[in-house]
Amino acid sequence: MSDQSVPDNTGLNLPTNLQIFGKVDPNVRKPTAIVNDSVITGTDVDQRVALIAMANEGAKLSPEDRDRLKLQVLRQLIDETLQIQEAKTADITITPAELTQSYDAVSKRFNRTPATMAAYLRQTGSSDRSLKRQIEGELAWQRYLRRRVEPFVNVGDEEVKGIIDRLEAAKGTDEFNLKEIYLAGNATNGQQVYANARQLIQEIQKGTQPFESYARQFSEASTRAVGGDLGWVRASTLPPELAQATQSMQVGQVAGPIEVSGGYSILYLTDKRQVLTADPRDARLSLKQLTLRFPPNTSQAQAAARAEAFARATKDLRGCGTVEKVAAGIGADVVDNDTVRIRDLPPQLQEVMLKLQVGESSPPFGSAEQGVRALVLCGRDDPQSGNLPSSEQIQGQLEQQRVNLRAQQKLRDLRRDAVVEYR
Template sequence: MTETSQTPIRRRLRALALALPLGLAMLAGAGPATAQSPFSAAVRINDGIVTWYEVDQRALFLEVVRTPGDLRAEALETLVNERLQVQEARRMGVVATPEEIEAGVVEFAARADMGPEQFLRAIGEEGVAPETFRDFVANGISWRNVVQTRFGTRARAQVTDAAVEAALAYTPRLEGAQILLAEIVIPVTPENQESLRADLTQAAADLNFNVDDFSEAARRFSAASTREDDGLTGWRPLNAVPPNLREDMVLLAYGETYGPVPLGPAIAIFQMRGLSEGAFRGPTVTSVDYATVALPSRATEEGAAAAAALRAEIDVCDDLYGQRPAGSFERVDQPLGAIPGDIAMALAALDPGEISFDVTRNGGATTLAVMLCARTVAEPEAGLEAVRQQVYVQALQRYADALLEELRADAIIAYE
C-alpha cells in the first residue's frame, strides 16, 4: 500500500490505531448543524451530557491516530458508552485515580515511542486538547476497574485447562502469509474534503467484486504510483498490514472491496486480489489420541444396529471402558505421521467425542469405528501463560459487553 509523505511523529501516531476499539455501532447522520454551539449538548445520558465540542475533539483524535470509518458517528457513540461506563464506575467507587491516569498516559504514549509530554505536544499540533486525551485514558481505566471488580473472579474461573486446550486447538496463526491488493488512493484537498469519504464509500460499493472496473478506476483516478499497474500493490507480507486492517482483510473474498481507509493526507479503498496459500494455519498437531472399535459391516443389519448402539452408548472415549469389554476396542495416542492414512483422514474431520464409520477392514466385511479422543498441539511460542491470559481477557470482554448492553438498555439517552 502506498505511503504518503508523513513526518516521523505522524507515522508513529498512525500506529496507535491498533490501540483504539473498532467495530462500534455507527449512528447514521450524527453531527451538528454548522451553526450549532460547540458547548451545547449533543446527547443527554441520564443526568450527564456529551457536548458537540467533545464529539469534535474525539473525532479529531481518532483521525490523528488513523482510525478508519465514520469518525463523528463513532466519536458520538463511544462518548455515550463512556458516560455510562464512568457513571457505573462512580456508583461502584472505582473511578480512575490521578496516579492510574498518569500511568495510562505514559503507557499509551510509549506505544508511539514517545514520552507523555512529547505525545501531548504532537497531538496538540493536530488540534487535540490535552484534556481530550486524558479523558479518553481516564474513561478507559475507569471501565477496566468496573469490569475487573465485578467479573474478575468469574473470568478467572473460566481459565480451565479445557478452555486453554480449546484455545490452542482453534486459534489460527499467521505463518509467512502474503497478500495481494489493488488500491485507489485519492489525496484530500480543500475541494473534496467534505465529500471524499462518502464518494469513496459509494465507489467501494459500486466496484465490489468488479475487478476490471476497479482496475480501470485505479488507472484513471488513483494518485498512487500503483495506478500504472492497475492499482496492484504487489505481493507483500500479511504481517506488514496493520493488525486492525489485517483481521478484516483476510476475510475478504477475491474481488471484494474494503474501505475507505485514511492514509494521512489521502484516503484509499482496496480490493482483494489474492492471499497466499497457507496464510492461516491451524496449530501444529503433535499427536492424536483416538479409539477404534471393530464392528460388522454397516451394510448389514447387524452392523447398522451395532453402529447405532455405539453412538447411543458412548459420548467420550473414557465411556468405552465402562460400556465395552476389554479387548473389544483399541485406544492409542500416536504422532500424526504414524497413524494409518485412512484413519488419519477420518480423524481430520472429527471433533473430540465424534465417531466416523467410514473406515473398513477385511475387504469391507468389518467397519472400523474411529473416535477422536483428543489432539495434542504444540505450545505457542509465547507460552501457555499467554494463552491463559487470552482466555481470561476474552471472558472479561464477554462480561463487559453484556454489562454495557444492560447499562444502555436501562439508561435514558436523548440525542439532541
C-alpha cells in the first residue's frame, strides 16, 4: 500500500498514515438539531432555503445545490440560535413590536404590504416567521456587540497617527477593493470544503447571481452580513496567501479556492486604485445619451444597418449643442446626465470615455433587442489629488475591524461550548 501520510501542520498531533475506522459520511445528516434545548426543525431549514432563493430573485437550485445549501443553512441557523441565546444572557430581547417594524420595512423594500409579503413568502415556500427569525438574530447580535464588545474596543491617537504616516509613505502603491467568501475547513473535512469551494466558484462564474448573494449564503466570516465586502485594502495588510493572489488578479476576476489558516477563501476583485493618487476614472462627466430604439422583431442584419446609419449621424456632431437636432433627424431620444463617474460605467465604456474630448461621441453600442446608444461628452470634472482620510474615519474603521474580530472569536467560543444534538 502506498504511503498516504501528509505533514501534520494542524497542531493536532495526528497519526501518520492514518486509517478511518467505519464508514462515515459527514454530509449525510437530517436537517434537524437541538441547540442548548432550542429546536431547529427541518421546516425551519426548508423555509430559510426558500427565503434565500426568493431574495436572489427566485434562483433555481439543482437537487445537489439545494442539499448543499441546506447543510449551510443548518449551520447558519445554529449560529443564529447561539447568538440569540447569548444576547438573552445580556438581557437583550427583541420585542414583537420591533420585529414587526423591521418586517414592515423589509416588505416595503419588496414593494409589498406586510400582508401581501406574508402571502408571497408562503407562495415561495418560506414564511413570515422565518424572515422574522432572521431579523431577530441580526438585531439581537448587533445589540449584543454594541453592549458587550464595542465599549471595550479602544483605538489610541498614536495608533491613528501611525496609520496616517504609513498611508503617506505608501502613496502611489496599489490598493484593492475586495470581496471574500471564507469557508472553514480542517484536517477532517478539508477536501470536501475545497471541492465545495470549487463548485461554488463555477456557480459564481455563471453570473446568475451577484457575488454578494453567494457571500451572504455561504461565507462563514463576519463579513457575510455585508456581502463579503473587505473594503479597500493593500496587499501588505492581507495574509500572504491572499496578498499573492490579489496582486495577480484583474478587476472583475474571481480567484480561488485559496488555502488560508483555518479554511479556504474565494476572492472577487471589484476595483483597483493607487493610494492617495488621483484616478482618472473618478472624473465626473456631463453627458448626453442618444438612444435609437428598434421595432419589435428587428433582425440582426437590420439592427446592424440602422446602427451604421446612427454611427454616421453621431460622427457628424459638432458639440453638445447639436445633439437635439441630430437626434430629431434620426428619431432618437436624448437624456442628460451630469453626475456620471467614469468608474461607474461598464469596463468597455470606461476606456472609450477616458479618451474622448469634449463634444465628441462614443461609438454606438447596444443590441437588437434594446436598440443602439451613444454617449456625447459635454464636460468633464477631473478628480483632485487623493486626500488622506480623516482621523475620525480611520478610527471608525479600526474600531469596526476589531469589533468584527472579537465577534468572530465570541462565536467560536459559543460553538465550542454548545450542546448540539442532530436528529
